[in-house]
Amino acid sequence: MAGIEFQKQERQNKHQVGPFRQENIYLPHPAIIREIITENETVSTFVLEFEDALYRQEFTYKPGQFLMVSIPHQGEAPISISSASALTTTFALTVRKAGKLTGAMHGLSMGDVVGIRGPYGRPFPMGDLEGKNLVFVAGGIGMAPLHSALFSCLEHRQKYGAITVLYGSRNPDEICFSEEMKSFEQDENVKCLLTVDEAGDNWQGHVGLVTELLDMISIDPGTSKALVCGPGIMIRFVIARLESLGMQAPDIITTLERHMKCGVGICGHCHFDEKLICSDGPVFTRDELTNLENI
Amino acid sequence: MTGRYLLAKDHLVPLLRKIAKSNRLVAPVLNEYGDTLFSHITDLDSAAIDLAHQPQNSLKSFFFPQTEKLSTYLVEKSPKTGNVRYNFYPHTVENQPTAYVGVRSCDMFAVMYTDMTFLHNGERDNYYQKRRDNAFFITLACNHPFPNCFCNATRSGPFLELGYDLQLTDLGDRYFVETGRSRGMKIVEQMGQFFKPASEADRREQFQLALEARGLFQRNVHVELASKILQEQDEPVGIISELSSRCQDCAGCAYVCPTCTCFNIADLPLDEESGERIRSWDACTFAGFSKMAGDHNPVQCESQRVRKRFLHKLLHDVAKHGRPSCVGCGRCVDICFGGVDIISFVDRVVKTIDHCRDVD
Numbered sequence: 131m132a133g134i135e136f137q138k139q140e141r142q143n144k145h146q147v148g149p150f151r152q153e154n155i156y157l158p159h160p161a162i163i164r165e166i167i168t169e170n171e172t173v174s175t176f177v178l179e180f181e182d183a184l185y186r187q188e189f190t191y192k193p194g195q196f197l198m199v200s201i202p203h204q205g206e207a208p209i210s211i212s213s214a215s216a217l218t219t220t221f222a223l224t225v226r227k228a229g230k231l232t233g234a235m236h237g238l239s240m241g242d243v244v245g246i247r248g249p250y251g252r253p254f255p256m257g258d259l260e261g262k263n264l265v266f267v268a269g270g271i272g273m274a275p276l277h278s279a280l281f282s283c284l285e286h287r288q289k290y291g292a293i294t295v296l297y298g299s300r301n302p303d304e305i306c307f308s309e310e311m312k313s314f315e316q317d318e319n320v321k322c323l324l325t326v327d328e329a330g331d332n333w334q335g336h337v338g339l340v341t342e343l344l345d346m347i348s349i350d351p352g353t354s355k356a357l358v359c360g361p362g363i364m365i366r367f368v369i370a371r372l373e374s375l376g377m378q379a380p381d382i383i384t385t386l387e388r389h390m391k392c393g394v395g396i397c398g399h400c401h402f403d404e405k406l407i408c409s410d411g412p413v414f415t416r417d418e419l420t421n422l423e424n425i
Numbered sequence: 426m427t428g429r430y431l432l433a434k435d436h437l438v439p440l441l442r443k444i445a446k447s448n449r450l451v452a453p454v455l456n457e458y459g460d461t462l463f464s465h466i467t468d469l470d471s472a473a474i475d476l477a478h479q480p481q482n483s484l485k486s487f488f489f490p491q492t493e494k495l496s497t498y499l500v501e502k503s504p505k506t507g508n509v510r511y512n513f514y515p516h517t518v519e520n521q522p523t524a525y526v527g528v529r530s531c532d533m534f535a536v537m538y539t540d541m542t543f544l545h546n547g548e549r550d551n552y553y554q555k556r557r558d559n560a561f562f563i564t565l566a567c568n569h570p571f572p573n574c575f576c577n578a579t580r581s582g583p584f585l586e587l588g589y590d591l592q593l594t595d596l597g598d599r600y601f602v603e604t605g606r607s608r609g610m611k612i613v614e615q616m617g618q619f620f621k622p623a624s625e626a627d628r629r630e631q632f633q634l635a636l637e638a639r640g641l642f643q644r645n646v647h648v649e650l651a652s653k654i655l656q657e658q659d660e661p662v663g664i665i666s667e668l669s670s671r672c673q674d675c676a677g678c679a680y681v682c683p684t685c686t687c688f689n690i691a692d693l694p695l696d697e698e699s700g701e702r703i704r705s706w707d708a709c710t711f712a713g714f715s716k717m718a719g720d721h722n723p724v725q726c727e728s729q730r731v732r733k734r735f736l737h738k739l740l741h742d743v744a745k746h747g748r749p750s751c752v753g754c755g756r757c758v759d760i761c762f763g764g765v766d767i768i769s770f771v772d773r774v775v776k777t778i779d780h781c782r783d784v785d
């Protein structure tokens with residue numbers, strides 16, 4: 131048992147007084163899976179809570195930030211926090227089965243433990259959104275970080291103008307948060323339009339690209355802010371469309387994705403021209419991105 | 426103000442012996458294969474300290490080992506609930522106070538640069554920090570730059586004005602010694618028997634050597650001009666794709682480079698219930714470096730794999746820190762069999778301009 135050998139020396143480290151654990155930026159903290167919500171065949175939302183009561187109390191985050199998630203033997207992956215920063219001790223991650231780590235995560239059950247470090251990254255500029263009409267444009271799993279921002283806004287609904295959600299999925303089965311999306315139909319607080327690339331038998335809604343939904347609403351460029359997240363190519367087209375509708379670069383906000391290892395601006399993996407997506411971003415306004423070619 | 430002293434050459438080893446009583450020593454050592462490498466010296470009498478050649482390695486691995494355990498993890502299934510417990514136990518860095526001896530100014534500048542990456546970028550890397558806190562530097566000014574050196578062009582040598590604890594300059598039968606940081610002064614105070622004050626004539630001699638050394642570079646590399654061109658114009662696509670196509674993806678350049686510190690983090694399972702989280706050197710030229718899920722890669726490897734490396738050192742870091750993160754040590758020139766070194770990039774960038782001017 132290889133485990134035994136280190137236990138003598140390193141078990142002690144854990145019980146050292148707080149500072150070393152706090153100081154070590156690479157050390158994940160165990161968090162228990164309290165609930166698993168199946169969004170669709172490939173996406174589930176994991177509601178988590180730290181094992182350590184102190185950490186549970188101290189942990190805060192802002193919409194747009196992400197966590198480095200450890201799954202036994204699989205290493206780590208960056209995952210956006212999808213819950214709003216409400217005053218609960220739990221937080222949520224909405225994860226698409228994309229490969230090894232995310233696949234293994236989908237094999238976990240309630241009560242199992244994952245490792246968490248973070249939160250990292252620059253959040254959405256929530257303060258700047260106040261008083262504005264907000265347009266959330268999401269593609270696929272890109273809804274996860276926007277969900278956090280959207281529900282933070284809904285918690286303080288009176289602070290914002292009109293809220294519109296435009297959400298594109300490959301097909302009706304791949305829509306995430308579908309209960310909530312459905313509930314928006316009866317909700318005068320939010321206008322929500324969905325679209326799919328390929329309609330199934332039961333789909334009465336729009337079929338086509340999410341950019342087409344932008345033509346179905348009216349945006350007043352002077353009073354609006356747009357938050358965009360999805361695959362790189364979708365971000366590029368949505369930004370181009372928003373600009374052609376007259377929106378100014380500082381009012382278009384997006385969040386980008388890169389291969390990440392450290393999450394804190396040291397390992398170099400998430401480079402994008404002169405920026406590090408993990409620490410300079412992942413949230414950027416359009417004017418901060420000179421080149422959208424390789425996003 | 427820095428102090429100025431003389432150290433007789435035959436006092437160097439006795440001084441190191443004294444320092445070694447309370448410190449580990451790292452210095453360039455000539456090994457049995459004829460290679461000079463920065464190495465730990467355990468026995469001063471048998472080690473062949475070689476201050477005449479450039480060490481093939483830099484100091485990078487002493488602060489940031491090629492592979493290093495970050496933590497150990499345990500995965501235990503609770504027999505009662507069947508749920509999995511999952512805990513991480515940090516690896517403690519074993520490190521002692523260490524004197525780094527015979528460090529040339531390029532390598533000293535590289536340490537100062539990696540400090541920015543690991544310590545001053547917002548988050549502190551405590552594995553690096555532990556080793557760094559334990560370090561002090563006895564540097565050696567370069568009277569005779571080596572054939573591939575161009576630290577004059579990167580403003581990182583051949584003599585140091587900052588960063589060192591003690592800087593030695595070879596004056597023939599004696600070293601001219603300058604004290605920089607406080608630990609250097611302390612050594613002179615504690616081991617005063619080895620040092621005597623330098624005269625004005627010694628100081629002038631050292632100054633003269635420093636001046637002459639600037640004229641002895643065999644390479645003329647226009648680093649600043651290349652940075653300026655990169656700032657003012659679109660990046661040279663043809664140059665990047667030509668050099669990329671000649672890169673064999675071995676990462677030799679990044680590994681010998683004293684300022685390349687990109688790393689990977691991966692889990693190494695030991696058995697079902699435990700494993701280690703390891704970090705290891707990585708390189709932005711590797712095909713998988715930027716690859717994301719679904720084999721999506723924002724970097725087109727065939728034509729762009731060397732782009733990040735060169736632009737990072739000559740464009741992005743100049744914008745961020747006011748100086749390039751190439752320190753001019755020339756190691757990548759020696760190592761790359763495809764000739765994809767930073768000098769060949771700088772030369773090509775500068776030539777595009779000469780070419781345009783010719784056309785005008």
Ligand SMILES: Cc1cc2nc3c(=O)[nH]c(=O)nc-3n(C[C@H](O)[C@H](O)[C@H](O)COP(=O)(O)OP(=O)(O)OC[C@H]3O[C@@H](n4cnc5c(N)ncnc54)[C@H](O)[C@@H]3O)c2cc1C
Pocket residue numbers: 196205206207208209210211223224225226227228229230231232233271274275386387388389390391412716717718719720
């Ligand atoms: C800031 C940020 C937020 C994210 N938020 C979410 C989210 O909320 N929900 C979600 O489902 N996904 C999210 N992702 C994507 C998620 O991180 C990847 O899907 C995941 O890393 C894939 O890992 P894998 O082992 O399952 O895939 P594999 O294809 O088996 O492995 C991919 C390989 O690339 C590495 N890798 C590192 N970073 C990434 C990356 N960003 N994308 C893909 N591979 C990466 C992995 O370590 C691994 O070596 C986010 C990514 C970033 C950068």
Ligand code: SF4
Pocket residue numbers: 479529530531532567569570571574575576577581582583584752753754755
């Ligand atoms: S680049 Fe060459 S001359 Fe300059 S400090 Fe390094 S070894 Fe000395």
Ligand code: FES
Pocket residue numbers: 389390391392393394395396397398399400401406407408409
């Ligand atoms: S993930 Fe390491 S620098 Fe961004």
